[in-house]
Amino acid sequence: MTQREDWLDELAWGEDGLLPAIVQDQASGEVLMVAWMNAEALRETIRLGEAVFWSRSRRRLWHKGESSGHVQKVREVRTDCDRDVILLKVEQVGGIACHTGRASCFFRRLDGGQWQVTAPVLKDPAEIYGKE
Amino acid sequence: MTQREDWLDELAWGEDGLLPAIVQDQASGEVLMVAWMNAEALRETIRLGEAVFWSRSRRRLWHKGESSGHVQKVREVRTDCDRDVILLKVEQVGGIACHTGRASCFFRRLDGGQWQVTAPVLKDPAEIYGKE
Numbered sequence A, B: 001m002t003q004r005e006d007w008l009d010e011l012a013w014g015e016d017g018l019l020p021a022i023v024q025d026q027a028s029g030e031v032l033m034v035a036w037m038n039a040e041a042l043r044e045t046i047r048l049g050e051a052v053f054w055s056r057s058r059r060r061l062w063h064k065g066e067s068s069g070h071v072q073k074v075r076e077v078r079t080d081c082d083r084d085v086i087l088l089k090v091e092q093v094g095g096i097a098c099h100t101g102r103a104s105c106f107f108r109r110l111d112g113g114q115w116q117v118t119a120p121v122l123k124d125p126a127e128i129y130g131k132e
Helices: A003-009 A039-048 A125-129 B003-009 B039-048 B125-129
Strands: A019-025 A031-037 A052-055 A060-063 A072-079 A086-092 A108-111 A114-117 B019-025 B031-037 B052-055 B060-063 B072-079 B086-092 B108-111 B114-117
Touching (some): A031 A086, A114 B003, B003 B039, B031 B086, B039 B052, B039 B060, B039 B072
Parallel strands (some): B019 B086
Antiparallel strands (some): A108 A114, A108 B072, B052 B060
């Protein structure tokens, strides 16, 4: 570990080596999604200028948009007072962050004791990810 | 558990019974903080109309602002596609969400390989929480 990676060591990585990362649209302020990062994912995010996460289900680095083309160009990286959450401000290419084809993953709002879907599917996921 | 709490059961609570909750300022869109909720914390949040979290360090419900007065009036509750993150849109009373006396907990920005503090302390924490 070189001195130039002190900024990575300064984060309070969890016991599993991960931290949650919030992704926010820089222009609109809309919260788009939450995913997880390990140190390598954050290092790659900085190197590429595009969001790279750690996929807990696939157990590998996940360059967001690698299948869909919906990459996230990273304009700002922040952390919080406890240094245990990462906040990315991004430009969302294609305007779609969610695998359901919606702009944001936070499309369910609690209303009258029920989760109501509040945002439209902009593009059919079958079309985004291919139909094979 | 009554039928009227289906909305709580529909969330994908973690093995520890918790989910991360992002708090966003409804007016500015600024992400203010991240904390944790169990089902009781979310139920209390809805009942009071003010954010209630589960404090992992103190192992008890934590009505945000109970010491500082900086309560968060909840205007909207959302969840994401995987139903494993909660998003609160709030009115932040006092304009201070962070225990350091800053508006937001996300006051550190990565800049030139270092975490730079980008936001001022609006009120001395000793004054917020009392000096005893």
